[in-house]
Amino acid sequence: MTKNEHVNVKLDRDIQCAVLTVSDTRTPETDKGGNLAKELLSEINVEIKPEHYAIVKDDKQAITEQLQQWLAEDVDVIITTGGTGIAQRDVTIEAVTPLLSKEIEGFGELFRYLSYAEDVGTRALLSRAVAGTVGEQLIFSVPGSTGAVKLAMNKLIKPELNHLIHELTK
Template identity: 40%
Template sequence: MTDEASHGGGRDADGEHADDNGHRGADGDHATDDDHDHADGHDHHGDDHHGDDHHGDDHHHEHDVDTVGYAVVTVSSTRRIDDDPSGDAVVAAVEDAGGEVATRDLVNDDYDGVQSAVDRLVERDDVDVVVTTGGTGVTPDDVTVEAVRPLFEKRLPGFGELFRTLSRAEIGTAVVGTRATGGVADGVPVFCLPGSENAARLGAEEIITAEAGHLVGLATRGEHDDENGDDESSSGTGDGN
């Protein structure tokens, strides 16, 4: 029994959900593939700072991104885009937080397919964060983590640790069966969530959307400082992360 089963999605006894994933065409086309001008849709300069009475928070969040564009990817060989509760939960969390869903995809439980999909998405100008659901369990066809990790130039171990901590209150020791993972690929935060609806909602609402603007701002800070002619070394605003 794993966290995905206890989070409320149907699944095989020893693997990822049998009914919580969706099928994607072999050609890998996005369900929604309309790019938009990244510069127009996203403010990467974090102008909305906290008040002077929280000076430390000012420095910590001064690079935050106001509007974040998300790619939502369901990893499965059985689901459809119109029958995808976990993807729906992520989309709802993103929209409730004021984010934008740039694209929503379905990908088969296949190492190469998952890796190429995420690799392609992090290159898109309108995608600031990638969130996958499904394929994080322990069955042989759960390959999302293995497929995505090689793309990371930095890992975010705190994401998986916090997700499992929050999940334990709901599912107890079954939390050992989830391998929820986060990292940064080509400057884009990527989060891999379990495939159950409850797990996807928990990770998206409680962690990802809460920290996405901050993480995106930090991951792309050098790019924006160069564009603006800022000298980070003399600003005294290093985040220390």
């Protein structure tokens, strides 16, 4: 496949996505990162069902339980926002990585590179953004700031989403 063929992969079905915000302080009204992720997904005709959006506290068990619920519902893609830094309360990565069948190392590497080059400079090294597969499903974990969500969605996730799902399900 050429580069354009990879980017232009068409699926014969709708993509089911979920957005999980990890925060001790956010509410649906103040969740700028999660709401931006939903908005950017809608630009590629991916709608988030109300039951596929949630906010959980920075608690490893709560994060894991919500992810496992959506994975059992056969959601194709889960995007988590928040909890990816190095603070004591940042445990999203610790909840996500044990669930992964395969880590997509290039996602975190590219995210940090682009964050460094285009957004936050050397502060990018604090990000532990990760992506991977769970069977035929994808999980992307990104920082909760709107800049990070916008960068991850527009530069990495949206351009490759159909291709990633195609590869997982062929």
